[in-house]
Amino acid sequence: MFKELKILDESDKRLRIVSKNVTLPLGAEDKKLIKQIIKQLRYSQIDEYSKKYNLRPGMGLAFPQLGIHKRIIVIVEEIEDGVFDNYVVINPEIVSNSVEMIAAEAGEGCLSVNREVEGHVKRFARVTIKGFDEDSDPIQFRAREELAIAFQHEIDHLDGILFYDRIDKKRPILGENEIRFI
Numbered sequence: 296m297f298k299e300l301k302i303l304d305e306s307d308k309r310l311r312i313v314s315k316n317v318t319l320p321l322g323a324e325d326k327k328l329i330k331q332i333i334k335q336l337r338y339s340q341i342d343e344y345s346k347k348y349n350l351r352p353g354m355g356l357a358f359p360q361l362g363i364h365k366r367i368i369v370i371v372e373e374i375e376d377g378v379f380d381n382y383v384v385i386n387p388e389i390v391s392n393s394v395e396m397i398a399a400e401a402g403e404g405c406l407s408v409n410r411e412v413e414g415h416v417k418r419f420a421r422v423t424i425k426g427f428d429e430d431s432d433p434i435q436f437r438a439r440e441e442l443a444i445a446f447q448h449e450i451d452h453l454d455g456i457l458f459y460d461r462i463d464k465k466r467p468i469l470g471e472n473e474i475r476f477i
Contacts, residue, residue: 297338297344298331303360303362309362310359312364315365317367317385319427320431321431325365329383333371335353335356336355336371337379355446356368356406357449357452358453367383368452369381370382372441384426385427385428387450388426393422395475396475397417397444398416399415399441402416408458412458412459413467416461417474422437424446441477
């Protein structure tokens with residue numbers, strides 16, 4: 296059975312609260328919620344289910360978007376049609392990043408922002424993330440391109456930052472000579 300999660304809207308002040316580090320091991324409720332998030336993110340990326348449950352497509356979700364101020368992020372990346380990689384990172388940190396900056400050409404979206412926002416967000420092209428998995432084991436990996444953008448976007452949520460906070464108000468639209476688009 297599928298039960299849709301209640302994702303906070305950008306107007307909710309709770310999205311601006313900086314989240315606290317999680318004490319490990321994870322409790323049963325947090326593990327259950329992670330499974331629900333993974334299911335919803337997968338369903339949102341599969342046409343049949345996104346239509347059936349009226350879900351906006353999403354690749355990632357941070358606990359603060361559900362009103363829970365714990366430093367936990369979940370990213371579900373479709374690596375080929377119907378095949379997904381799940382990333383669950385507790386207390387994530389970006390420990391290194393590329394010099395090169397990129398931006399999503401169509402702009403970024405967010406499950407908490409139910410409107411189009413014009414502008415490009417400069418992000419690192421590559422990041423190394425460390426943290427813990429659901430079993431409290433330390434993890435570290437490198438993300439590139441779209442996945443790197445997703446991690447930076449979700450980690451921002453843990454610090455009360457929404458993607459449009461990072462759009463340059465004076466020059467929201469960047470040219471191809473200013474940044475590499477993906």
